[in-house]
Amino acid sequence: MAEGRLRTISVIAWLVLAFGAAVFAAVGLSTEGVDTTVWIVDAVAWTVAITGVALISVPAPSGSRISLGIGAIVAGSVLIDDVSAFGAATALALTISWVIQRQFDAWNHRSDGDFLTDALAAATYGFTFHYAFEALAGSRLDDPNWVIVAAVALGGLAWFIVRALVAAFVGVERTDLAGRYLWLLALEDWAVVISVLAAGTLFGLTWPVMGVWSFAVAVLPYAFGHLAFERYHSTRVTYGQTIRALAQIPEVAGLAPRGHSTRTADLAVAVAQELGLHPNDVVELEYAALMHDVGRITLNEPAILKAGYTDEDIARWGAQIIAEAPYLEQVSTLVEGQHRPYRSPGIEIDPDVPMPSKIIKVASAYDQGKVEMGLSPVEALERIHQGSAYEFDPQVAASLRRVLVFRGDIPY
Numbered sequence: 001m002a003e004g005r006l007r008t009i010s011v012i013a014w015l016v017l018a019f020g021a022a023v024f025a026a027v028g029l030s031t032e033g034v035d036t037t038v039w040i041v042d043a044v045a046w047t048v049a050i051t052g053v054a055l056i057s058v059p060a061p062s063g064s065r066i067s068l069g070i071g072a073i074v075a076g077s078v079l080i081d082d083v084s085a086f087g088a089a090t091a092l093a094l095t096i097s098w099v100i101q102r103q104f105d106a107w108n109h110r111s112d113g114d115f116l117t118d119a120l121a122a123a124t125y126g127f128t129f130h131y132a133f134e135a136l137a138g139s140r141l142d143d144p145n146w147v148i149v150a151a152v153a154l155g156g157l158a159w160f161i162v163r164a165l166v167a168a169f170v171g172v173e174r175t176d177l178a179g180r181y182l183w184l185l186a187l188e189d190w191a192v193v194i195s196v197l198a199a200g201t202l203f204g205l206t207w208p209v210m211g212v213w214s215f216a217v218a219v220l221p222y223a224f225g226h227l228a229f230e231r232y233h234s235t236r237v238t239y240g241q242t243i244r245a246l247a248q249i250p251e252v253a254g255l256a257p258r259g260h261s262t263r264t265a266d267l268a269v270a271v272a273q274e275l276g277l278h279p280n281d282v283v284e285l286e287y288a289a290l291m292h293d294v295g296r297i298t299l300n301e302p303a304i305l306k307a308g309y310t311d312e313d314i315a316r317w318g319a320q321i322i323a324e325a326p327y328l329e330q331v332s333t334l335v336e337g338q339h340r341p342y343r344s345p346g347i348e349i350d351p352d353v354p355m356p357s358k359i360i361k362v363a364s365a366y367d368q369g370k371v372e373m374g375l376s377p378v379e380a381l382e383r384i385h386q387g388s389a390y391e392f393d394p395q396v397a398a399s400l401r402r403v404l405v406f407r408g409d410i411p412y
Contacts, residue, residue, distance in 0.1 A: 132150065
C-alpha cells in the first residue's frame with residue numbers, strides 16, 4: 001500500500017480509536033449503578049499498563065515486530081469485569097502508544113502499518129473474547145477458568161488471523177509481492193503470538209490468587225522467551241551476514257564478476273516473492289543465490305583447468321562444498337540444480353529441478369546479460385525469453401518481467 005495512503009488510513013484508525021475510547025467512557029460512566037470512582041481507577045490503571053507494555057516489541061520471524069501490548073490486553077480482558085472500562089482503556093492506550101512512538105525515536109521502530117494492524121487486531125480480539133465468554137458461560141464448562149481460557153483462545157485466534165490478513169492487505173498494492181507470500185509470511189509469527197497470549201492469560205488467572213507474585217509467575221517465563229526471540233533474530237542476522245561474506249570469496253579471487261552474487265540474490269528473492277513461494281523457501285533461495293558461484297574457487301586447480309569443465313560441474317562442486325555444513329543441505333541441493341535446463345528438446349520437463357533453482361538460473365543469466373555482455377535491461381530480458389521453454393522456465397521468465405516493470409527497469 002502506498003505510504004501516503006497508509007498514513008491516511010492510520011490517522012483515520014487513530015481518530016476512530018480516540019472516538020471509541022470516548023464512547024466507552026460515556027457509556028460506562030452513565031450506566032446506572034456503576035461506581036464512578038472504581039470505573040475511573042480501573043480504566044486509568046489499565047490504560048497506563050497497556051500503554052507501557054505496548055511500547056515494547058519483539059522481533060518476529062516474518063521480519064516485523066510484535067507489540068507486547070496484546071499480552072496486557074489479554075490480561076485486562078480477564079481481570080476487568082466492566083466491558084466499557086476495558087474498551088476505553090484499550091482504545092486510549094493504543095492511541096497514546098502510537099503518539100509516543102511517532103514522537104520519540106527510541107520507540108519509533110514500528111511503522112504505520114504496524115499500528116493499523118494492532119488496532120484492527122485488538123478490536124477483533126476484544127469483540128471475539130466478549131461474545132465468546134458470554135456464549136461459553138452458559139455452556140457445559142463448569143470451571144469458570146476454562147471458560148476464560150477458551151474465550152482467550154478464540155479471541156487470540158481471531159486476533160492472529162486478522163493480524164495476518166491486515167499485514168497482507170497493507171502490502172497487497174506492491175505488485176512485486178504475491179498475496180500468498182504476504183499471508184504465509186505473517187503466519188510465520190505464530191510462536192511469538194502464542195507466548196504473548198499465554199503470558200497475558202496466566203497473569204490474568206493468577207492475579208486474584210497470588211497478587212503481585214503473579215508478575216513473577218507470568219512475566220519471568222515470558223522474559224526468557226523474549227530473550228530467546230531476540231537471540232534468534234540476532235543469530236539469523238549474523239547467519240545471513242556470514243553467508244554474504246563467504247559468497248564474496250570467488251569475486252575477491254577474481255573468479256566471478258564483482259557484485260554478481262549479491263545482484264543475483266536480490267533479483268532471485270524478488271522473483272520468488274512475486275511468485276508466492278513460502279518465506280522459508282525464499283530464505284534458502286537467497287542463501288543459495290549468494291553462494292551459487294562458490295564452486296568457482298576450484299578453478300585455481302591446474303588439473304581442473306587442464307581437463308576442462310562445464311557450468312554444471314561448477315554447480316556440482318559448489319554444492320559439494322556447501323553440503324559440508326549439514327544445516328545447508330537444502331541450500332546445496334538448490335545450488336546443484338541451478339544450471340540444469342528447464343527441459344531439453346524432445347524431453348519432458350525435469351521434475352527434479354526445484355523452483356528456487358530455476359529462479360536462480362534466470363536471475364543469474366539476466367545479470368550476466370546486463371553486466372558481462374553489456375546488454376540493456378530489455379535486451380537482457382529478451383535473451384531470457386528466447387531461452388524460455390527449454391533453457392529457462394517460462395513462468396519464472398514472466399515473473400522476472402513483472403518484477404523489472406515494478407522496479408522501473410523496463411517500461412512494460
